Amino acid sequence: METMEMTTVQIDVPAAMKPYIATSPELSLVQRALLLHPYIKNLTISHGRAAEILGISKWRLIELYAAEGIPYIDMPWSEVEEDVATYERLKAQEAVRA
Numbered sequence: 001m002e003t004m005e006m007t008t009v010q011i012d013v014p015a016a017m018k019p020y021i022a023t024s025p026e027l028s029l030v031q032r033a034l035l036l037h038p039y040i041k042n043l044t045i046s047h048g049r050a051a052e053i054l055g056i057s058k059w060r061l062i063e064l065y066a067a068e069g070i071p072y073i074d075m076p077w078s079e080v081e082e083d084v085a086t087y088e089r090l091k092a093q094e095a096v097r098a
């Protein structure tokens with residue numbers, strides 16, 4: 001993996017938060033990924049672009065979010081049911097044509 005260019009950004013956090021700021025590379029990666037997640041959620045960037053920014057594979061990012069309890073596919077159950085119903089309808093139409 002190539003070395004990515006890094007920069008320093010200063011952010012204000014509550015003093016009580018200081019002990020929880022990452023000191024290990026893996027925790028630092030998780031924290032950086034979590035900083036990007038709102039931009040994925042509001043469709044500003046894709047998972048692929050976030051992974052590119054972090055210098056990891058998209059699959060690694062998806063696994064990282066999953067370990068934090070953040071699903072890759074985030075859709076209401078009603079949409080899942082609608083998609084299944086559409087699939088079943090199309091499958092039945094195809095069976096009639098065959």
